[in-house]
């Protein structure tokens with residue numbers, strides 16, 4: 008019989024894909040000599056109240072840890088992920104309680120810190136060299152953010168990091184579910200506009216904070232925005248009540264607190280770095296990235312626009328996996344791309360245009376289904392009006408600023424925070440009323 012490792016944990020952040028791992032025998036020593044990583048210096052760095060303490064331990068101490076404290080060494084899975092079981096230790100200090108998520112860079116586990124007696128989230132990075140290197144950059148960024156985020160409210164806080172069995176492990180404060188997880192668990196029901204305003208303000212404040220530090224996140228999406236608390240409340244869903252409630256519940260969940268923080272700085276870049284490669288997760292990718300025009304701070308603001316629409320509607324705005332279809336969707340929702348950007352499109356992108364001018368659409372569509380997906384998208388104004396009852400005008404105006412095709416004309420984070428959508432007195436509403 009096979010043991011099913013790491014699946015079906017009742018945690019909000021869990022990836023529900025089944026993952027079968029072979030049974031491991033805990034009571035026999037590993038058949039191979041311990042890998043190099045175990046003989047290496049065990050290093051870690053503790054970050055508390057802005058002070059950094061380095062710990063260097065010769066491997067002799069580390070390998071001397073009693074067997075019941077650290078599990079036997081076993082090989083990583085084929086993708087370089089660390090293989091673990093719930094309840095075992097990750098170094099003598101942390102006990103693994105559950106798996107919270109998985110991404111390109113590694114797995115995130117909930118752990119009990121036996122030293123500080125608190126739960127933390129630990130990102131166990133894949134052992135492949137490129138991910139190890141990216142993790143060191145992420146640590147660098149996290150430390151820079153922590154140094155300047157005096158209130159600790161903008162970005163997830165790093166508590167510690169260490170190199171364990173060839174896996175860089177980053178210890179974070181434990182946060183609640185991501186905005187994406189929350190929407191998904193709520194059958195993709197939209198958030199009320201006053202909650203969207205609260206979330207939007209905080210996202211923009213975090214982005215402005217990063218941009219002030221000359222950092223570009225490049226991977227803003229609902230998956231990378233976490234609610235600080237998991238607490239939620241159940242409220243009547245008036246949209247469902249006013250229809251026939253066919254198939255839907257009369258109630259929906261809303262977060263009890265709107266406090267959020269940004270996570271995942273694995274793709275964050277400094278302003279002066281090379282900006283020619285492709286960035287951002289597809290749905291949130293700015294037009295200048297697709298056209299190969301190079302990118303900078305404004306690519307984050309485009310992503311914020313996509314996120315705000317998704318929070319209002321419950322669904323991703325540009326649901327596509329292909330460049331030409333993506334550009335066609337943008338034109339359907341926002342109007343034609345400006346000529347000065349089209350003519351500068353790089354070698355890979357120029358094939359999406361006819362005679363270098365007009366988008367090759369619908370002629371270049373790969374299927375009828377693709378044409379339908381583009382055709383059914385409404386204009387931005389109509390889309391917002393479909394989902395928002397009050398403040399629709401202000402929101403449309405804000406989104407038009409965030410969705411300016413030309414990155415030089417796109418609204419900046421601080422400018423967006425001064426927009427009437429945020430500054431008008433909306434006190435009589437409040438999203439829990």
Ligand SMILES: Nc1ncnc2c1ncn2[C@@H]1O[C@H](COP(=O)(O)OP(=O)(O)OP(=O)(O)O)[C@@H](O)[C@H]1O
Nearest residue numbers: 020108110111112113115128179180181182271273
């Ligand atoms: N501090 C935290 N508290 C709670 N859950 C977290 C925390 N950090 C990460 N997670 C969970 O783990 C998931 C993966 O984290 P993260 O995005 O940092 O990993 P990644 O490998 O860099 O992902 P990606 O593939 O998007 O680059 C998140 O979507 C979230 O569900």
